[in-house]
Amino acid sequence: MVNFILLIIMTFIGALAGYCLKRASSSESLIMLLSCRYFYFGAILYLLSALINIYILRFMDYSIVLPLTSITYIWTMFISFKKLGERISKKKITGIFLIIIGALCIVM
Numbered sequence: 001m002v003n004f005i006l007l008i009i010m011t012f013i014g015a016l017a018g019y020c021l022k023r024a025s026s027s028e029s030l031i032m033l034l035s036c037r038y039f040y041f042g043a044i045l046y047l048l049s050a051l052i053n054i055y056i057l058r059f060m061d062y063s064i065v066l067p068l069t070s071i072t073y074i075w076t077m078f079i080s081f082k083k084l085g086e087r088i089s090k091k092k093i094t095g096i097f098l099i100i101i102g103a104l105c106i107v108m
Contacts, residue, residue, distance in 0.1 A: 010052040015075030017045035
């Protein structure tokens with residue numbers, strides 16, 4: 001159970017990392033990118049997510065962990081809606097339900 005909770009946390013951290021790098025992507029030059037705090041936050045969060053992933057793989061099967069990382073897409077949709085004002089379409093909602101159904105099939 002603890003490993004599953006860690007996996008959920010890992011997916012959320014990965015989604016936050018993607019958001020930070022999206023914010024950093026508005027930099028107009030490489031120098032500006034390297035001086036952007038979001039670039040470093042994103043990199044650190046991706047590293048943290050990868051380290052948690054490696055730790056989880058010690059205790060759970062790869063065939064379970066890798067498919068469940070798709071939960072990151074659910075977090076990404078919510079973060080992009082809340083922080084970036086992106087629209088949630090019917091296709092996105094359908095995709096989220098399919099991810100949830102797939103994750104449940106793998107876990108059970």
